[in-house]
Amino acid sequence: MKKIITLILISLVVQILSAQNTELKTKSNTPKADKLFKRMWYVEASEYYKRALSKYEDEVIVNDIDNSEYLRLLKKTGDCFFFNTDMENAHNYYSELISNYYNKVPAEYIFRYAHSLEGIGKYDEAKLWMKEFAKRTVGKDDRSMNLNQKDVSVEDVLNISPQFVLHNLSVNTENSDFGPMYYKENLVYSSAINPSNFHTRVYHWNEQPFLNMFVGKLNTIESDIKKLGEFSKSINTRYHEATLTFSPDYKRVYFTRNNFNGELKRDDKGTNHLKLYSADLIKNEKNGKEEWTNIQELPFNSDNYSVGHPALSKDGKLLYFVSDMPGSIGATDIFVVDVIQQQSNNHTNVNYSKPRNLGETVNTSGREMFPFITDKALYFSSDGHLGLGGLDIFQSKIDNAEFKQPVNLGAPLNSKLDDFSFIIKEDKNTGFVASNRELGKGDDDIYSFVRIPLDEPVCEQLVNGYVSNTKTGERISQVTLELLDASGKTLETTITDINGVYQFTKAINCNTIYKVKAVKTGYNSKEKDFKTANSSGETIVPLGLDTLNELIVEENGQLKIKIGIIYFDLNKSFIRSDAALELNKIVVLMMQYPEMVIKIESHTDSRNTDEYNLKLSDRRAKATRDYIISQDIKANRIESAIGYGETQLINKCKNDVPCTKEEHQLNRRSEFIIIKM
Incomplete structure (x- = not known):
């Protein structure tokens, strides 16, 4: 390359x-x-x-x-x-x-010799010389550690199952074409084709024209493009412009350019470095066309070091880039800044945090370059991690905002020469990459690719738990539970058993956020977020439910309205004033919940004859019903009012069984059972 x-x-x-x-x-x-x-x-x-x-x-x-x-x-x-x-x-x-x-x-030439061996496909020899490099630089240069990882060898990289199918783009030239980036339905890229009709300026590093940015229309399957022309005459200059990234709304672009803003600037050694610039897409009031204007240097540029290769996170809040600024671990490192937008007088001001080095997990003593970030991973090129030669493309998965150990993506994506400028649409497993591999059309070519994901070890979780009353701790049966993904889509529904226990049978992903929703008549519904573990197994999610009102309780699987004891005069069934006070609590509750339907059950103790008790309790049940209806509660909201006499005693106090007055009192009760709400 x-x-x-x-x-x-x-x-x-x-x-x-x-x-x-x-x-x-x-x-x-x-x-x-x-x-x-x-x-x-x-x-x-x-x-x-x-x-x-x-x-x-x-x-x-x-x-x-x-x-x-x-x-x-x-x-x-x-x-x-x-x-x-x-x-x-x-x-x-x-x-x-x-x-x-x-x-x-010096040891550095052992390193370069090993890389040149990789570049011509002599991997076994390269491995031997890299071991020699490691001996000479033990404790001094972490490239030897990265290139001889304990768990990964050159053979491991060579044996990676192929997962990419590449296609050389029709727009490639005999010179350098690289740096693809999605732009709406188009692809912007860099090319060493000078758009001038007058003369071609030559860059003497490689005797090619200076780089400018062009745009092409993606075909329907995004496997090739049709060249449309220059990306922007206001951004392209007579020197280098390359590698760019766009804000989520495509209203701002960040791009790499020589330290040139009307004139070239150099450091005290006469070196012209790279810088990052931004430009905004603004409508021209004269012709009504949108144009890239307001070209600005980013504040962390310098005349004394280089900054370039921008990549924005999906939400536009993090800007990744490459630099050799002070604080770099190696020749070039990947850094990140926060993009801070502030509204002022109908104008958006953009500020940036101080640059942060991504650290030694990603960066090495070698070159890390061309970052591309998705929600799932950071992709970048490196010659400091173990590779096939030159720059290889690596993937560092993101877990809890941390970058994991980079993984070489293997051949044919990577070759024995340089492979870089990787971009991908994760949902489609399609993207583009640049390479100067053999059999290309020119120096650096852009390739489209289709990715066939490798089979990874399945990591699955099962969710179970229990539901209890938050006040009493009693387990609640017949609770309907829904398992939902983070977007709120229902994945499965189940019901708690008699012990309040539930279990979903659907296996879900590890290390992923889900929700459980619990619903039961008479209770406030409850949603609870949870995150599954990182390894296969089960996640236990307990839930506590509150009843809709403090008068509502659950006993033996039935919802009831719990009020004070309803007292009747001896052998009488009319509603006394003290009983009315308690029944009015039910009236208020039924007014509060207009869909509530109840049934009334009245019970006596075992004293007196069975027949007498049955008739007395029934009269009292119906008297209770009539009182509630008299307080403007519709009759159809009371499903039934039945007396059961002494047929449903709740203790031992049957006929001829000696009991205390208090024990008999427990059986004299009125129950208000909720049918629906």
Whole structure:
């Protein structure tokens, strides 16, 4: 990938160099090569280094002169190809360097040599040299730890089951095409095609035109695009613009550009860095068209380091990006800031928090780049985690707002060269990626893909629990319970048993939020959120219910209205004034709940004859009913009023059984049973 270094946030120099035709004949010409190398014009620098090497090679052999300069030239020539991602040529020079100067080369060149071996598919050799790198840098460089993870080996990455099918886009050119991003029904991408009709400006890093952003129309299955033209003339300049992301309403764009706002700015070493910019889509009052205007630098940019490759969270509240700013763990790290929107005088002001490094789970001593965030995972490219060569694409799943250990997504998504600019629609398992792999149309190509998810170990939970009265603690039977997902959709319904216990039979996902809703006549309904565990098993969700009113109780599975004792005169059935006071509580309750229907049961003790008690209790039940109706309660709301005499005693006090006055009193009762509400 010859241009990826353009946007890896290593320093950029943007100048136009006249063609150099002077032959290098002696080692005194190497300062010219060094100057080109510092400017990162690697294509031209490599030619000067190769010619200087040829001269030194003869002198080293014939005259046995000091070889320190020859060693330096080998490193520089290999670096020209390594930084330009030409791993075959990089391997050739690093191989000579390692074989001739093994004890003199720094550990960094062992690392680069191992990467060049991966880049040409020699994974077994690469693994051996990475172990050597780990020995030399133990405790000093965490790339050796990342590249030799205890639980993952190169063989494991090679054996990952393929889950991607790739298709090369029709709009790819012979130059660099990368950085795809969804924009409504279109795809915006970066390309080294200069839109000017006058002349083509060339970037001497890789001898290609400067990058600009273009837009294409997605086809119906989102597997290809039809080029529509420039994305925005106001955003594209004569220098680099690439990699962008949009706010959820598509009214704001964040994009990467050279440190250029009318003129190029450089640090004190003459280096031009990358910066992040924003622009707003505003309607032009003159022509009525929407245009990208109000181009602003983001406040955490700097003239002394690079910032780029933006990615917004789905809600637009978090902006991820890549930088080599102070506080970076490696060459380039992924950072995040909060996007803070404030309304003022019908205008939205946007502010940003201080940048936060995503930490060592994601970032390494190598390069982490091209983040893309979904609700499920962070996707990014890295050469610091264990991969197949160059930049590989990794997935770090999100759990409770934490990023999990990144996982290599394997071939064919990843190759032995550079793979990057990954975006995906998780619900469709489709997306786009860029790569400079072999057999492409040009330098970097954009590929559409279909993802076939690998079968993962099933993690399931079963939900059960019990329902009880919050005041008495008594378990409640015949409660209807619903299991709902987070959106409120009912997944299953069940009923508590005689012991108030319930169980759903539907297996649900682990580590997911659900709801249980409990409903029963006479009780306030109750909803309870819960989250299932991270591993397969069961989740217990107890619920407590309150009755609708303190007069309503449940006894033996029946809802009843509980009032004071209704007293009658001896052998009488008319309603006394003290009894009326208690019955009025029922009247008020039935007025409060106009759908309530009850039945009345009257009972006596066992003293006197069975027949007498039966008739007396029935007269009292009906007298009670008549009183309630007289207080403007409709007759059809009292289903029945029946006396049961001594047929339903609640204790031992049957005929001829000696009992106390208090024990007999327990059997003299009126019950008001709720049928419905």
